[in-house]
């Protein structure tokens with residue numbers, strides 16, 4: 001019996017048809033990331049416009065306004081000369097050790113990935129199926145439900161609470177027998193946190209065999225947020241997902257990590273003969289490892305973002321424009337009229353703001369960029385409102 005036979009058996013036992021199993025195996029087996037597999041065209045490339053068509057001020061795709069910390073860039077540049085080797089040294093274990101120490105989990109609880117999109121889709125395929133659905137907040141980051149729909153799993157969408165937290169009790173009640181409960185905190189696109197106590201409640205009350213996925217893509221930008229990684233250390237059925245695409249400014253370098261019990265990680269590796277995630281771009285690994293330890297640079301960058309966000313919120317308040325207060329590098333602004341034409345007006349002025357979400361067609365997501373970016377946003381806003 002080959003690994004491939006094992007994986008196919010697992011998929012069909014979990015309710016996938018042989019045809020669906022072949023499709024999933026085809027993607028993973030070919031070594032192709034499934035990140036965008038189920039994602040509609042508009043949502044690919046992290047919601048951004050087509051490559052090369054971005055306006056001057058890029059505040060639409062939740063990217064960082066600047067690149068990796070200089071010391072991390074220097075470390076990445078240095079390793080390029082040794083990149084003829086798959087593993088010239090201890091780069092993978094250095095990454096694991098560094099993150100494990102910071103999060104207080106054993107080193108074998110850390111897996112690095114080329115960004116967080118690939119593991120996010122894998123987690124959906126691994127824990128959802130035609131008989132075990134996905135539960136997600138709405139509005140939230142849509143990639144997991146795109147993958148779940150593609151894989152034939154039921155998607156249950158539960159509105160956020162009035163103060164934009166995940167409504168964990170309603171999420172469990174909406175599907176008490178799901179395979180995966182997805183919590184994005186801070187949430188994309190609202191930038192709002194779900195309290196750790198709520199996540200603890202969900203983990204304590206969810207059905208046996210299911211998993212809670214906590215997506216912490218924006219955690220480093222949050223002033224008040226704390227990681228759910230301690231729940232992983234406690235041995236709970238939880239996977240914490242991280243990316244270096246946001247505060248660390250590495251979206252184009254591709255580095256992410258999952259923090260989870262080894263038996264949960266094993267389940268993510270069933271469909272590709274356990275080949276994924278061992279070979280990653282060395283400059284990305286080294287850049288990420290170095291960046292993680294730069295506590296002062298991290299808090300300075302967060303403070304810069306908060307200053308730009310506060311300036312922008314003050315401007316919106318002065319103009320009487322409603323917005324959702326955010327704890328991350330994005331916020332939803334409510335134009336009280338269809339958002340798509342407003343986005344076009346900003347684009348015509350060289351300012352690329354984000355899109356809206358189906359339940360909130362009058363709101364746009366705006367990424368917090370540099371102070372200069374946000375001054376350009378405010379100036380464009382003044383022109384549009386004039």
Ligand SMILES: Cc1ncc(COP(=O)(O)O)c(C=O)c1O
Nearest residue numbers: 046115116117141188217243245
């Ligand atoms: C909440 C969330 N999770 C995951 C991702 C995937 O990012 P990446 O693949 O660059 O790590 C994004 C990207 O915008 C995101 O907003």
